Amino acid sequence: DIQVTQSPSSLSASVGDRVTITCRASQKINIYLNWYQQKPGKAPNLLIFATSGLQSGVPSRFSGSGSGTDFTLTISSLQPEDFATYYCQQSYSIPPTFGQGTRLELK
Amino acid sequence: EVQLLESGGGLVRPGGSLRLSCATSGFTLSAYAMSWFRQAPGKGLEWVSFISNTGGGRHYADSVKGRFTISRDNSKHTVYLQMNSLTAEDTAEYYCAKDRVARGVLTTASFDYWGQGALVTVSA
Numbered sequence: 001d002i003q004v005t006q007s008p009s010s011l012s013a014s015v016g017d018r019v020t021i022t023c024r025a026s027q028k029i030n031i032y033l034n035w036y037q038q039k040p041g042k043a044p045n046l047l048i049f050a051t052s053g054l055q056s057g058v059p060s061r062f063s064g065s066g067s068g069t070d071f072t073l074t075i076s077s078l079q080p081e082d083f084a085t086y087y088c089q090q091s092y093s094i095p096p097t098f099g100q101g102t103r104l105e106l107k
Numbered sequence: 108e109v110q111l112l113e114s115g116g117g118l119v120r121p122g123g124s125l126r127l128s129c130a131t132s133g134f135t136l137s138a139y140a141m142s143w144f145r146q147a148p149g150k151g152l153e154w155v156s157f158i159s160n161t162g163g164g165r166h167y168a169d170s171v172k173g174r175f176t177i178s179r180d181n182s183k184h185t186v187y188l189q190m191n192s193l194t195a196e197d198t199a200e201y202y203c204a205k206d207r208v209a210r211g212v213l214t215t216a217s218f219d220y221w222g223q224g225a226l227v228t229v230s231a
Contacts, residue, residue, distance in 0.1 A: 034217040036152075043202055043221035044144075044152065055207075055219060087152055091216045095168050098152045 002026050004090050006099030012107040017078045021086055021102045023071045029092035033071045035064055038101075039084045047086075048073060078104075109133040109220045111203050116225030123193050127225055129186040129203030137161075137181040140206040142218060143188045145199035145227075155201070156188060157213045166213055170196075193229045200224040 003026040013019050023033060031051040036044040046055045048064035051071060061076040075082055083106050088099040115127040129141070143155040156177040157166040165177055176189040186203055202225075204218035 032215050038152075043204075043224055044218075045221075046207065046217055046219045049207060049217035049219075050215075089152070089217075091214060094166055094213055096154045096213065096216065098154075101151050 001095055002029060002090050002093055002097055004088055004097050004099040006086075006088055006102050008102060009100060010103040010105065012105050013078055014107045015078050015080055019075045019078055019104065021073045021088075021104075023066075023073070023088035023099050025069045025071075025090055025092075028068045029090045031067060032090060032092040033064075033066065034089045034091060035062075035073045036087045036089065037082075037084045038087065044087065080106075109205065111205065111220055111222035113201065113203055113222040113225035116201065116227045118228045118230065119193055120231055121194055121229055123229070124189070124191045125193065125227060127188040127190065127201055127203075127227070129188075129222055131184045131186070131205070134205070136179070136184045136186075138209045140164075140211050140213070140216065141179065141186045142204050142206070142213075142216070143177060143186075144202045144204060144218075144221075145197075146202070146224075147196075147199045150199075153199075157216075158186065159212070160210050164212070190227070193227075195229050198227060198229045200226050 035048040038044045052064045086102045110132045112130045142157045158177045174192045179186045203222045205220040207217045207219040
């Protein structure tokens, strides 16, 4: 199985900050890396597909980049509704696997 | 509006069985692959199973292979997860999710709509 490692596991930031979360795969996964946001008690919400595709309805302050094994989710200017847990997920091979999550908290 | 609604969760004893259902609306189920995921309390996300849009392709996580069976009835707009030989390690919130792309495959898939979840608790 492909292992996916996210960093940091938690992050404190303020409204308006620029935030970056990284995800590293244990082998090359082409562009097949997705990002999800999950709020407490809710289902995950797709933000970014295939490294950099912005899912319909997701604000443009969210962006993704990377290739091969290293990928990044960037939030350009944090809004109050962005404090949540973020997961990356590789879909290059079966089984699809998730990072352990990054909890983004208000400083 | 796309909606997914899981049902069938509950408390079950070790070794028991449950069948989860995922009722869908707002899209043509027969065009989309579907997956089940789970999340143990306080833990991260885990993919459980996948079924292609026709039902001809199915995949399972090693942790559930031989115990869980995914199926679908496109005429009833519903996807199912039959869970047998349950253990405490299967305790989790279970989510069904829709593939973003029509007639997609599990490799390259992303999941754009999720249900609200069904809680499965396995305990004596």
